[in-house]
Amino acid sequence: MDFTFTEDQLALRANVRSVFMKEVAPELLRELWETDTGRSAELWQLVTEQGLTALSVPEEYGGLGLADIDWVLMAQEVGYYGLTEPLIDTAWVGAALIAALPESAAAFKDVWLARIAHGEAKLAIGHPLNPLVENAHVADLLLLNHRDEVHAVPRGQVTLTAHASLDASRRLFAVEWTPSEATRLADAEVGRTLWADALNRSVLAVAAQLSGLVTRVLDLAIDYTAERKQFGKPIGSFQAVKHLLADVAVELEFAKPALLRAAVSLANGHSKTGLHVSHARLALADTATLAARHTMQVHGAMGYTWELDLQIFMKRIWALAAVWGDKAFHLQRVADHVLASDTVLDPSQTFAA
Amino acid sequence: MDFTFTEDQLALRANVRSVFMKEVAPELLRELWETDTGRSAELWQLVTEQGLTALSVPEEYGGLGLADIDWVLMAQEVGYYGLTEPLIDTAWVGAALIAALPESAAAFKDVWLARIAHGEAKLAIGHPLNPLVENAHVADLLLLNHRDEVHAVPRGQVTLTAHASLDASRRLFAVEWTPSEATRLADAEVGRTLWADALNRSVLAVAAQLSGLVTRVLDLAIDYTAERKQFGKPIGSFQAVKHLLADVAVELEFAKPALLRAAVSLANGHSKTGLHVSHARLALADTATLAARHTMQVHGAMGYTWELDLQIFMKRIWALAAVWGDKAFHLQRVADHVLASDTVLDPSQTFAA
Amino acid sequence: MELDYTDKQRAFRAEIRAWLATHVPKQPLPSFDTEEGFKAHREWERTLFEGRWSMVTWPTELGGRGCDLIEWLIFEEEYWRAGAPLRVNQNGVFLLGPTIMDYGTEEQKQRFLPRIAAGDDIWAQGWSEPNAGSDMAAIRTKAIRDGDHYVINGQKTWSTRAVWADWLFGLFRTDPESSRHHGLSFVLVPLDTPGITVRPIRQLNGETGFAEVFFDDVRVPVENRLGDEGAGWSVAMATAGFERGLMLRSPARFQATAAALVRLYQANRAHADRDPAIRNAVLDAWLRAEAYALATYRTASRLIQGGEIGAEASTNKIFWSELDLKMHDAAQAILGAHGELVASVPREGAIGSWIDGFLFAQAGPIYAGTNEIQRNIIAERLLGMPR
Amino acid sequence: MELDYTDKQRAFRAEIRAWLATHVPKQPLPSFDTEEGFKAHREWERTLFEGRWSMVTWPTELGGRGCDLIEWLIFEEEYWRAGAPLRVNQNGVFLLGPTIMDYGTEEQKQRFLPRIAAGDDIWAQGWSEPNAGSDMAAIRTKAIRDGDHYVINGQKTWSTRAVWADWLFGLFRTDPESSRHHGLSFVLVPLDTPGITVRPIRQLNGETGFAEVFFDDVRVPVENRLGDEGAGWSVAMATAGFERGLMLRSPARFQATAAALVRLYQANRAHADRDPAIRNAVLDAWLRAEAYALATYRTASRLIQGGEIGAEASTNKIFWSELDLKMHDAAQAILGAHGELVASVPREGAIGSWIDGFLFAQAGPIYAGTNEIQRNIIAERLLGMPR
Secondary structure (H helix, E strand, O other), X not given: OEOOOOHHHHHHHHHHHHHHHHHOOHHHXXXXXXXXXXXXXXXXXXXXXXXXXXXXXXXXXXXXXXXXHHHHHHHHHHHHHOOOOOHHHHHHHHHHHHHOOOHHHHHHHHHHHHHXXXXXXXXXXXXXXXXXXXXXXXXXXXXXXXXXEEEEEEHHHOEEEEEEEOOOOOEEEEEEOOOOOOOEEEOHHHHHHHHHHHHHHHHHHHHHHHHHHHHHHHHHHHHHHHHOEEOOEEHHHOHHHHHHHHHHHHHHHHHHHHHHHHHHHHHHOOOOHHHHHHHHHXXXXXXXXXHHHHHHHHHHHHHHEOOOOHHHHHHHHHHHOOOXXXXXXXXHHHHHHHOOOOOOOOHHHOOOO | OEOOOOHHHHHHHHHHHHHHHHHOOHHHHHHHHOOOOOOOHHHHHHHHHOOHHHOOOOHHHOOOOOOHHHHHHHHHHHHHHOOOOOHHHHHHHHHHHHHOOOHHHHHHHHHHHHHHHOOOOOEXXXXXXXXXEEOOXXXXXXXXXXXXXXXXXXXXXXXXXXXXXXXXXXXXXXXXXXXXXXXXXXXXXXXXXXXXXXXXXXHHHHHHHHHHHHHHHHHHHHHHHHHOEEOOEEHHHOHHHHHHHHHHHHHHHHHHHHHXXXXXXXXXXXXXXXXXXXXXXXXXXXXXXXXXXXXXXXXXXXXXXXXXXXXXXHHHHHHHOOOOOOHXXXXXXXXXXHOXXXXXXXXXXXXXX | OEOOXXXXXXXXXXXXXXXXXXHOOOOOOOOOOOHHHHHHHHHHHHHHHHOOOOOOOOOHHHOOOOOOHHHHHHHHHHHHHOOOOOOOOHHHHHHHHHHHHHHOOHHHHHHHHHHHHOOOOOEEEEOOEOOEOOOXXXXXXXXXXXXXXXXXXXXEOOOOOOOOOOEEEEEEEXXXXXXXXXXXXXXXXXXXXXXXXXXXXXXXXXXXXXXXXXXXXXEEEHHHEEOOOOEHHHHHHHHHOHHHHHHHOOHHHHHHHHHHHHHHHHHOHHHHOOOOHHHHHHHHHHHHHHHHHHHHHHHHHHHHOOOOOOOHHHHHHHHHHHHHHHHHHHHHHHHHHHOOEOOOOHHHHHHOOHHHHHHHHHHOOOOOOOHHHHHHHHHHHHOOOXX | OEOOOOHHHHHHHHHHHHHHHHHOOOOOOOOOOOHHHHHHHHHHHHHHHHOOOOOOOOOHHXXXXXXXXXXXXXXXXXXXXXXOOOOOOHHHHHHHHXXXXXXXXHHXXXXXXXXXXXXXXXXXXXXXXXXXXXXXXXXXXXXXXXXXXXXXXXXXXXXOOOOXXXXXXXXXXXXXXXXXXXXXXXXXXXXXXXXXXXXXXXEOOOXXXXXXXXXXXXXXXXXXXXXXXXXXXXXXHHHHOHHXXXXXXXXXXXXXXXXXXXXXXXXXXXXXXXXXXXXXXXXXXXXXXXXXXXXXXXXXXXXHOOOOOOOHHHHHHHHHHHHHHHHHHHHHHHHHHHXXXXXXXXXXXXXXXXHHHHHHXXXXXXXXXXXXXXXXXXXXXXXXXXX
C-alpha cells in the first residue's frame, strides 16, 4: 500500500513541466485560437521529441510501455498548460485501444503503433457519449464506435462539419462516415470490452486535466490577490478572499487521491474501475467548477475580461465539465455500485475488489 | 397592490411583542421543559387576556374576526419567543376549521367558538401528514382527520402515548381513537376542502414561526459576536463571521414576502394558495436551517452548550423543519404547478390567479 | 396588505402589452456591443420614446407617464414577456436622468433630459478606476479648475457603454488635496472632447461592453458639473441608490429566464431527469425568481408609502446575481455535452443563448460592487455588526 | 504507487477482525459521558489492552504492536466495522502518549505510559480558556514556580473527558510577564489535587462531554512538567499535530456512518425518493467518505516515506466536519417528520441514533479550531496568501 510516485515518475513530470512552461505559453494559445486548425505543428514536434507520443506504446512497438498512472501526471500538465495538441487521444487512449486489439488486427497494430510512437500519426476518437469528435480535422485516423464495434477510418473517408465551442481551443466536428468490413477492427463483443476500457481511460484523462486546470486557476488567483490592492492592502489578506480559495484547496486535496486510485485501478483491471474512475471524474468536475467560480470572484472585474489569462483555463474547465459523460452518467455508475443489493459496504472495503 | 401592514396591525404586534418579551423568557421555557405537561396555565391566561384566543373567531361568536395576515404577525412572535401554548392550533387553525364547518354543525360551532374566544378551550389537530399529534395531552378537544372526514373528539375518549422530541417544548403523542357518527362533524367530501384549508393554514403557521425563529437566532448571534472578543477585537468584526450572518439576512429578506403573499392568498381563497403556501414554507425552512447552522458557527463552542439560549431556538427550527409536510411534499406541490402543461409562465403571472 | 392590481393598473398593463405586440422587432437586434447593434438599439429607444414608453416613470412633460414603481414593475413584466430589446439607454434613463431631476439646475434639465428621453444622447458610466474598484473612494482622476473649465487627467475603467456612447458621467477629484470621498465632483463629459481616448475592454465572450477611458488635458465647461463642487460623492450615492438599482435589475428579467429554464427542462426532461437533482434546481430557480419579484413589489410598496431606502440594494444584488448563476448552472446541467456549444453555431439554434447567458451571469457577483462588499454592507448596516 | 495490501497487512486485518468478533460487547455501552458509561468504557479499554489492541502503534514493550500508519488504518477500519465502543482513552493513547514518547524524560515515560496503555489513567485536555478559544495563544491561566512546585490559578474550559477523568494535561503560563505563545509550559495535573473544581458543561444533547476546570492555588510538582519550562507551545503543537489528528479522526468512522446512511436510504427508499435530490446527497456522502479514506492513506504513505506534515490537519478538519454535517442532513431528510424524535424513545428504535449524531455533528465545524481558523491556515500556509 503506497500512494507515492517513484523518482522516475516525478523526474518525467518535472521535465515535461519545464518544457511546457516555456513552450506552451498563454500567448501561444491565444494565437492558435485565431488559426484555422487551432493546432501547431511545432507543438506536436515538441511533444514527439519529449517522447510523449511513445509513452504508453508497448516496448515491442518502439514505445516506452508506461502505464496509466504516468499518464495521469502528464494529463495534469496538459490541463495546467492548456496544451492544444491531440496528445492524449493519440498516445494514451488511442494507443491503448489499438494495443488491445485482437490478433486479427496484428498488421494494423504494427503500422499504427509505430507511427504513434514516432509522432507520425494523430488520432481522434468518436464515441456515442460525445455528440461531436474533437480534433477530427487534424487526425490521420479516426477510431470510431459503431454499435460497439471498433472501426478505424482515415480522415479522407469522413465528412466533417465544424461546431464552435465556448473554448476556442477545442475544435469539434460532426462526423459522417460509412462503416464497412474494411474499416472494422473488432466486432461488438470484443469491442464492448475495448470501448469500456477506452471510455474509462478518456474519463480519467478528463479528470486529470481538470486537476491540472484547478491548480492553474488557483495559481493565477493567488498571484493576482497578492498583487492587487484595495482599501490599502492586498486583497489576498481579506478573509473572504482567503476563504474562497481555501475552499477550492480543500476540495482539490480530496479529489486528487481519488484520481490516483482510479488510474491504478484502470491499469490493474480492478473490478471497480468504472466506479473509481467516475468518482474521480465527479469529484474533479465539482472541484473545477467551484475553482472557476471562486477564482473569477477573487479577480473581480478583471476576471471577466478577455485580456486576463484566467479565461483560457476557466473556459476549458466549463467545456470539459460534460465531456465523456455528464454528471448524471457518472453518478449512475456510482449508484449502480453503492445501491446494488449485493454490495458490501463497510470501512474495510476501500481497496477491496 | 400594497405589501404594507396597517397601523392597527403593527400596533397589535408591538403590544404582543412587549408582553411576550416580558413573560415568555428563555428561563421560563427551560423551567417548562422539566414539567410534566410542558405547558403553563399562566401563559394561557396571558394570551387569553391579550385577546389572542379571540383573534380570528368570527365576531358573531364573540371574537375579533381578524384574518390570516394578522395571524402571520402573531405566529412570527410565537416563533421568536418560543411560546409553548397551543395558541395557533386552537385560535387560528382550529377556530378557522370549526368556523368553516357546515350548517349541520351549528350547535357545535356555537359552543366551541365561544369557548375558544374566551380561552376556555384548547385544541389539538391530527392530520395524516404528521405521525403524531402535538399538545394532545392538554387539549380539551381533538380535531382529527379520518379519511378526510372531520371528527371532534374530547380528550377523555382518546388514548395517548407520549414521544419525546429533540425539542423538549414539543409534546407529541400517538393518538388511538375510534371514529363514530357521534364524533363526525363533516363527511369526506366537505372535509376534503376543510382539511385542505387547515393544512395550508398550518403550513403557513409553521413558516411564520420559522420566520420569527430566524430573527431570534440572528439577534442572539449579533449580540454574541459584538461582545465576544478574540485576537483583540469583537469576532463580529471578522469578515467570515459577518458573511455567515449576512447570508442568513439575505435569505430572510426574500423569504418574508413569500410568507406575506401566502397569507393573503389563503385569506382570499386564491386559486394558487397551495403553491404560495408551499413556496413560503420551503423558503423559510431553508432559511431557518441555514440560520441555525450559521448562528451556531459564529457562537463557536458556546453555541453547542445547553447553557446558551441559542439551543432553545435551534432545536425548534430543526423540529419544525419537517412538520406539516416535508420538503418533498411541498416541492411536489410546486412541481404540480410549475411543470403542468397548462401553466402560463411569464413575468406577468406573479399575482395572477 | 392588498396583493391585487387596481383597474387602472390592469388597463396600463393591457395598453403596454398591446403596444409591444405591434412594435417589438420580430428578429432580435444584434448585440449593442457592436456598432451596428448599437445603432439598431438607439433606433429602438426612439421608437419607445415615440410611444411614450422610453421612461414611464418620468414626468409627462418630459415625454414620460409619471408612473409609480408598481406601474414600472408592470411595464417591465410586459417588456420582458414580449422579449423586447435590452435597453442601451439605461444609464441615461434610469441613473443619470433621475439624478439630474434631483440635482440639476433648470438649465441642465432643459439641456440634457429631453435628449436622454429621445435616445439622442446615450450615456456611459465613469465610476471605477484601475485602483478604485470595490474601494470607489480611492478615485484619483483629477478635474482641476482652470477658469470656467475643468481640466481632466487620468483614467476610468469598466465604463459601460463607453465604446459607442455620446457622453460620460462620473466622479472626478476636483480638490487635488482631498482624499477618500471628500473633494469629488460629479461631471458630465462629451466623449468627443479632444484628449479623450476610449479603449474597449473585451469580455469573456469576446464582446466589448466596457471600455477604459483615458483623459489627457480634457477641457470641460464648469456648467457640466452636477451639484456643488466637492459634493460629488453624495450625488453619486443618489445615482447608485436603491430606487434606480431596483430599476436596473427589475425582477421580470429573472422571471423570464426562469420561465425559459422551465421550458428548457420540459423539452429535455427525459435526458435531464437522469440527474434527479436537476428538477429541484429548476423548481428552486423558479421560486427564487418569484421571491425576487415579491420582494421588489414589497419594497416598492414601502417606498410609495414614504418608506426609507434600506439595505435592499445590497440584499438584491446578492440575490439576483446568485440566482442568475443558479439558473445558468441548471441550464448547463440540462444541456450536458451540448452546453459548451456556442449559440452562433446555426445548428445549435435550439440551445438558444444559454451559454452567452452563462458567461454573462459570471459577472453578476462582481460588478456594481462585489458580493463580498455587499455582505459587509449588510452585516454592518442591516445587522449592525461592528466595522 | 501500489494500492493493495501486503500479505502481512491482510493477516493483521484477519487477526483483529477475529479478536473483535469475540470481544466487542453485544450490547452498546452506555454513553461515556455518564458515570456508569465511563466505567464501562474504562473496562473496555482494559480488555483492549489485554489483547494488545489498545494502542497498536505503540512499541511492543509498552504493550503495543509497533504498527505503522497503514496498519493503524486497517485496525480502525475493522474497529468501526465491528461497531466497537468509542475510545474513552483517546486523549491518552493518541495525544498525550506520543507526546510523552517525544518529549518526556525516561522517568515520565515509566511513570505515565504504562498506566495510559492499560486504561488506568484516563486523561482530560486542558487547552481552551474562556478568552482563549480560536486564539489559543491568549492563554492566561498561570502556573507560578514555588520551590519544587507550580501553583496554578485560573480556568480551563471545553476540557474533554474532564468530568470523570483522572488527569489533565494542558498549557499554562509559567512566565507571568510573557505574552502570546511565549512563556507557556506543558503541565500534567492530577484532577484530584486540592483546589481543583470541575464543573461539567452540558451540551446540546444534555450530556456532559466537556467541563470547565477551575484552579485555585493548585500545587503540582515541577516534575509534572513535560518539556522545558517556557517551551510548552511547541510541545502542544506536537500534541495537536497532524499525525495524531489523523488518528483521532480516522476515516473509518465516517465510512461507517456513510454505510449506515446508504442502508437508511435503502430501507426508506420509497419515501425518500419523493425528494429526488436525496439519492444524490446519499451518493455524494458515500463518495466523500471514500475520498477521506483515500486522502488519509495517501498522507500515511507520504509520512511512512519520510514526508513532512503539511496543512493536512486543516484540510482534514474542514472536510470531515462538513461531511459529517452533510451525512446527518441527508439522514434527517430521509427521516422527514420522524427526524425530530429522539432515539431514547423505544418505539423509534429503527431510527437509531441519527438525531444524536445530528446534534453531535453540529459541533464538528467548531471544536479543535473553528473551520474559519482552518481556512485562514490553509490560505496562508498551504496557498501562501498574505496574512
